[in-house]
Amino acid sequence: MSTLRVTVERLTVLAHPNADALELAQVGLYRAVVAKGAFRTGDFALYIPEQAVLPAALIEELGLTGRLAGSAHDRVRAVRLRGELSQGLVCRPRALAAVDLELAAKEGVDFAGALGIVKWSPPVPTSMNGEVEPAPELLPWTDVENLRRHPHVFEEGEPVVVTEKLHGTACLLTYVAGDGRVLVSSKGFGAKGLGLKEDDRNLYWRAVRGHGVPGAAARLADRLGATRVGIFAEVYGSGVQDLAYGARGGAADAPPGYAVFDVSAEIDGQVRWLDPALVLADGELPLVPRLFEGPYVLAEVLELANGRETVSGRGLHLREGVVIRAATERHSPVTGGRALAKAVSPAYLTRKGGTEYE
Known part of the structure; x- marks a missing residue:
């Protein structure tokens, strides 16, 4: 948000x-x-x-x-x-x-x-809640501004990457290379510098354990020579939000849906943002669908926000929208942060009975 x-x-x-x-x-x-x-x-x-x-x-x-x-x-x-x-x-x-x-x-x-x-702060379901503790080494996620509010974040023709925006709940994982600790948090708790204590009942911990994320983060830290690696993903499925993409919400026999949308790494004391498709091994972790790579054209990007979702491969329901990032990571003077924005589908915004848990 x-x-x-x-x-x-x-x-x-x-x-x-x-x-x-x-x-x-x-x-x-x-x-x-x-x-x-x-x-x-x-x-x-x-x-x-x-x-x-x-x-x-x-x-x-x-x-x-x-x-x-x-x-x-x-x-x-x-x-x-x-x-x-x-x-x-x-x-x-x-x-x-x-x-x-x-x-x-x-x-x-x-x-x-x-x-x-x-x-507005949406209510937090029990499965997304849990006991928290200070997590000063947690790598934070950033808010993503809306492209309709800031249409000049990108220059026409600039190379961009457009991925599908999933309607789930953001999961933050940080792997600390020095001692192998794994910190897990939600977007809301992470913004406060808090991590969730490990709990088999917690949605985020079920997701990262079920998809082998700590191991993937450790391997990435080793490949990059990083002291910390952050894996940022959307957790989704039935019972998570109203759009489930045909995935289970984390029943005993299967973890919830999980799709990585961003990666960061601390290398030589500097935190860098990395493209998951470039730094994660093929098939190592599920990634959000990549819809477009090429020159930025505002009208075409806004059109991509519409239509049916591609996560399930069956177009089960409407698409929430898209996330746009500069193909080469850079600062945006328009937003004062990363050159990163979202475009949300009007059909998603006006749907009935939607949930908006963080």
């Missing part, structure tokens, strides 16, 4: 093709449905992204009481309004009345704290 920032943005206003009283306010490549005449192209307004949880007073001020997602009707999520996908909210709250919006946009001011807006 990407970082929550609530910022002022310059709008491009477009006509709504199916409603005379509505328009589309565009931020990056996101479009939010707004009342006709509320904004004009070039205006500055606050953009509240998906997965933001709003305080009751702000919900009432915006006239959204009872209209947002979640049991408390306080969470922003993607919806279709008169046939058009609306992602996020565009507004001008009273609290910003005295703010120079153009200056705030230029400086990238984050108003989340001032407005009491927080990021």
